[in-house]
Amino acid sequence: MKKIKWTDVRLVLMIGLLAFLYSFSSKRNEERKLLKTEVxxxxxxxxxxxxxMVNNLLIQNFSSVTTIRKDKVDLNRLERELDDHEMIADAQVYATVDGTLKALVTQKTPIARVSNESSSYYIDYEGNKMPLSDNFSARVPLVFGKINEENRKGxxxxxxxxxxxxxxxKNITGAKxxxxxxxxxxxxxxxxxxxxxxxxxxxxxxxxxxxFFQHAMKDTLIGEYKMINLKFTQQVVCTK
Structure with missing residues (x-):
């Protein structure tokens, strides 16, 4: 008859106990309700x-964040909804053990504000349209004229x-x-x-x-110029 190795039995029992505790803890963690959001x-x-605004997007399908069970939260869907916002470039959403629904948000970066007869909007760092905001006005060059598919990249x-x-x-304020x-x-x-x-x-x-600017500042002539022509890459043509 084969002798029972009690060390092996204890090891199996310990592994089983750990698996049970992990499963029990995970189940309780999933069933917990969220307590708050943090942006x-x-x-x-x-x-x-x-x-x-971000909080409203996170919980727009629920009456309150405290009614949401952690295992019922579709984090991928929440990230997609935030990413679809016209002011947001990227969002990462996750739930913590203590019941906090967290969102790390990267906003779009405007690089110019376009104004023409039909509309006014920002151009973001990727070259896409970005609407103006009621909350904040970016200090970027003001551009008059039309941006289309032909000139957008340049x-x-x-x-x-x-x-x-x-x-x-600091120096360039606008363009036509x-x-x-x-x-x-x-x-x-x-x-x-x-x-x-x-x-x-x-x-x-x-x-x-x-x-040109560094040189003109040294000889104090900069205030006399009316036009600085950069079209010719081999030289700068200045007109007084």
């Missing part, structure tokens, strides 16, 4: 979307460069899209216009402009 925002502090690159560069972000497709920009502190030309060779043109 955090990632990235730049631009309150296009408020905590209240213009998005231009305003991305402005957004990402501290000097350009001319019939030729060229851009005529305005600056914050001086009366001259900046004829950027078509949205090509963007890095080279902006580097030329920054070099």
């Amino acid at each position: 955090k925002f990632a990235g730049e502090n631009m309150p296009f979307v408020t905590d209240e 213009l998005t690159e231009v305003f991305q460069k402005i957004h990402d560069d501290d000097f350009l972000k 899209i001319l019939e030729s497709g060229s851009l005529l920009m305005t600056n914050r502190n001086y009366d001259y216009g900046i004829l950027f030309g078509k949205p090509i060779n963007v890095d080279k043109k902006f580097n030329n402009y920054k070099a």
Whole structure:
């Protein structure tokens, strides 16, 4: 007759007990009701979307967050609903052990505000339309004219460069899209216009402009200019 190894029996019993406790704990955890929601925002502090707006989206299908059982929450669906919001770029939703429904929200980043006869809206960092907000107004260049599929990619690159560069972000205040497709920009502190030309060779043109600005500040002539022409990438043409 085979001898029973009590160490093996104890091991099997311990594994069974742990499995039972884990299953029991998981079951109780799933059946718990949520106690509250918590919203955090990632990235730049631009309150296009408020905590209240996100909370409403999270619990819009329930009378109250405290009526929701954790195992009944479809986190993927909640994330999709937040992602579909016209001001939100990305959302991550999860429920914690203590009964908190948490959402980490990344808002869209506007890089320009477009104004024309028919509408007014932002262009976000991806080049897509983004509506204006009643909660917050972004400090971005004001663009007059129409953005279409033909010029969208080039213009998005231009305003991305402005957004990402501290000097350009402070200096460039607006732009007009001319019939030729060229851009005529305005600056914050001086009366001259900046004829950027078509949205090509963007890095080279902006580097030329920054070099011109540093030089003009040194010889104090900057206030005398009426137009700074960046169309020619090999030189900057200034008109008084």
